Amino acid sequence: MDEPFPLMVWIFGAGGVSGSYDIDDLYLRRNAVDTKVSVVMMNYRLAPENPFPTGLNDCYNALKWIAEHTSLFSASIDRGFIMTGMCFGANLATALAFRARDDPFFEGRRPTGLGLQAPLLLHPELCPEKYESELKSRVTHKTARLMNMERLAKLATLYGAPLEHPEFSIILNEDYTNLPPTYVQVCGADPLRDEGRLLIKLLNQSGVETKIDEYPGLPHAGNRFFPEAQISKDWHNDWEEGIQWLVKLARPEENKTSDESL
Template sequence: MSDRDYLAIPDPEVAAAWENIPFPDQVPSAVDIASARANFDRFVVATMRRIAEPFLPPESEYRVQDYQIPVEDGEVTVRCLAPTPAGQENETFPLLFWTHGGGWRFGGLDMDDLNLRAVCVEFQIAVVNVDYRLAPEYPFPTGLNDAYAGMKWATNNASLLSADLSKGFLIGGTSAGGNLAAVMAHRAQHDPFFEGRRVTGQLLQIPVTCHPDAYPEKYKDELLSFETVGDPRLVTGEHLRVSYKNYGAPATDPECSPLLYPSHKGLPPAFLQVCGTDPLRDEALLYERLLREDGVKTKLEVYPGVGHGFHGQAAETKSAKKFAQDFKDGLKWLLQGGA
């Protein structure tokens, strides 16, 4: 019996919403990755875009530009957004560098594109969204290295992006993207490249923080959710194990399992969103605590009775609306330095 059992009691409004959503077969496949990706795009990405479309700001209020940037053994696309306030052509803005979710094997620029356009205008923030290469064709650490190269490119090209990193330099992502953001925060902390232009905040939505086979023994009694909760219509431990297998990272490598870094001291403030019936729940809660114990400013929001990524499918529910508003509040908190 866990003192977190209450978090797994289903949210009745979200449960009712599921009755009206035609979920496809979500049994993961480690073999037919093309079909699995097509299914993900048709269901998850298309739904997220449909939900976000009514909130798109006028095209006159921002600009969009894709760039091909060099990475190891190839190139990737970054999509760059910048506000265009009337009469302020030379204005500069804080920067948000974003890594999408999808278990390191699904997703792309389109996944969060419309949401990020709204964020760009509402918060007057430049945004770079990176299309890192996906596993299993490009296993660990390719996607991570692609994202990190994109982050360095954005840093070097801040003026091109109408960004001023002294006004704020945030990195963020959802799920596997949250994992990449957490790892990149650690990488950048000790990288001389970022001297004088350090990351100032982390946005970690439902992040992956530790491979279940590498859970530290001393915390195992509180790391129960991977095996005890999950929604087959969204994400279960089985789905996550397939993603880990495709990703191909050593379980104990902190660049796969950032919870395992020996220290988190000196990291920028972190905002985390965690769902009650998400298998990743307990590791994310522990990660937030370890950050806090190492002196990192944190802001945590937990959503009882809902699963991993629920907000992208049941957007009209109170819990999903709170999730969306909390994201905005968390972004604002980070732009204020975690004050």
């Protein structure tokens, strides 16, 4: 049998009220081949018929099952166990990382990395006073193309999460220690831009290894709508490099041995 692959779990976005795992199928097939990781796409029940925390709980139950059955995906947690997602999916992935950190079930098999694209990390109708000066993109890009604050607020209402629940408003968490290394991509013309920036700051303050790439002028999910633009190609290439960076961090001894042999 060939050596098992690192495992990457992807959670789709679409606001938690529409879509399914297959909307990202082609994109992730390319990711799997280019980065040499095994990719598992999660599905979950959607709001408003199934409001918060139904979708989050679905993903958590799935994550536990995946952690116990990695061989079915030709993967091994020892080679990397990375949680990923875009926008709302990134919100779910981050919430799962917090849960897994504190759950004895994941002892010895906790996620080793977190990869987030244009993450939604705070309820659109909530702006904590202590972070107000760091969330300027909510104002400067309030009416941005493709995604704006009004639409985000409507989606959050349908999702049904309380304003200050830390499993939706992730930024409200107090303890960021012992979370996995995190890679974040943010769009420069996205009202969510500064939430990704702020998460990186909070993780850095807690000693978590981080990496962030920003794409000036790109609207939310613009890489999907304008795939032939050079900035979108940069996004894709950076994402694959970010995943490979997380995989490398997950197996430091293996990489140390490889480096010493050069």
